[in-house]
Amino acid sequence: MTREVIHTELAPQAIGTYSQAVRVGDTVYLSGQIPLCAATMELVEGDMSVQIRQVLENLQAVAHAAGGSLADVVKLNVFLTDLAHFPLINQVMAEYFTAPYPARAAIGVAALPKGAAVEMDAVLVLGC
Numbered sequence: 001m002t003r004e005v006i007h008t009e010l011a012p013q014a015i016g017t018y019s020q021a022v023r024v025g026d027t028v029y030l031s032g033q034i035p036l037c038a039a040t041m042e043l044v045e046g047d048m049s050v051q052i053r054q055v056l057e058n059l060q061a062v063a064h065a066a067g068g069s070l071a072d073v074v075k076l077n078v079f080l081t082d083l084a085h086f087p088l089i090n091q092v093m094a095e096y097f098t099a100p101y102p103a104r105a106a107i108g109v110a111a112l113p114k115g116a117a118v119e120m121d122a123v124l125v126l127g128c
Contacts, residue, residue, distance in 0.1 A: 001025050008065035011058045012036035015113070020062045028066040028124040032079070033058035034116035043114055048085050052092040055120050060096070068124045073102040075123040082117065083108040089118075 006021035006028065014020060014031070021030045035044045035054035038061070044054045060070050078089055086106055093101075102122070112119045 006062060006066045008061050010038055010061035010065070012038050012041055015041075021066055023066055023126075026126045026128070028063070028068060028072075028126065030059055030062050030066075030122040030124065032077075032119045032121040033062070034113055034119045036114070036116075043116060048088055048117060049092055051116070051118055052085075052089060053095075055118055056092065056096045059120060059122055063122070063124055066124065066126070068126045070096050070122075071098070072124040072126055072128075073097070073122045074125050076102045076104045077121050078104065078106045079109045079112060079119040080106065080117065081109060081112060085118070 001024055004023040005019045006023055008020065011020055011033065018031050021028050033055050035051035036042065036058065037044055044050055063069050063072065080086065089106065
């Protein structure tokens with residue numbers, strides 16, 4: 001099976017030795033996104049809901065570049081520096097996802113790149 005690297009200018013550029021996403025067959029593995037603005041590569045300003053929305057917008061841009069959408073997400077991992085924001089994750093996710101919802105893990109971490117408070121990665125399956 002061939003591997004295709006996915007790239008879009010509509011999401012933050014990789015800031016390390018990784019790709020925004022990699023497609024293998026009908027499966028697309030999206031790298032973690034933090035609340036960076038693609039144009040400035042700076043963290044967005046605003047409360048936690050603004051940050052969560054930016055992360056989901058970034059994931060959505062990469063999903064579209066791969067030929068899919070957030071509706072194709074089968075697995076979502078959420079990393080939070082403060083698990084007190086977990087209810088807000090559910091609230092904002094309801095704006096971006098409809099049933100059937102993806103499988104998900106929420107993990108508390110000590111720190112994230114650039115001092116972000118939230119990061120998410122995802123796995124898409126296209127065409128199902």
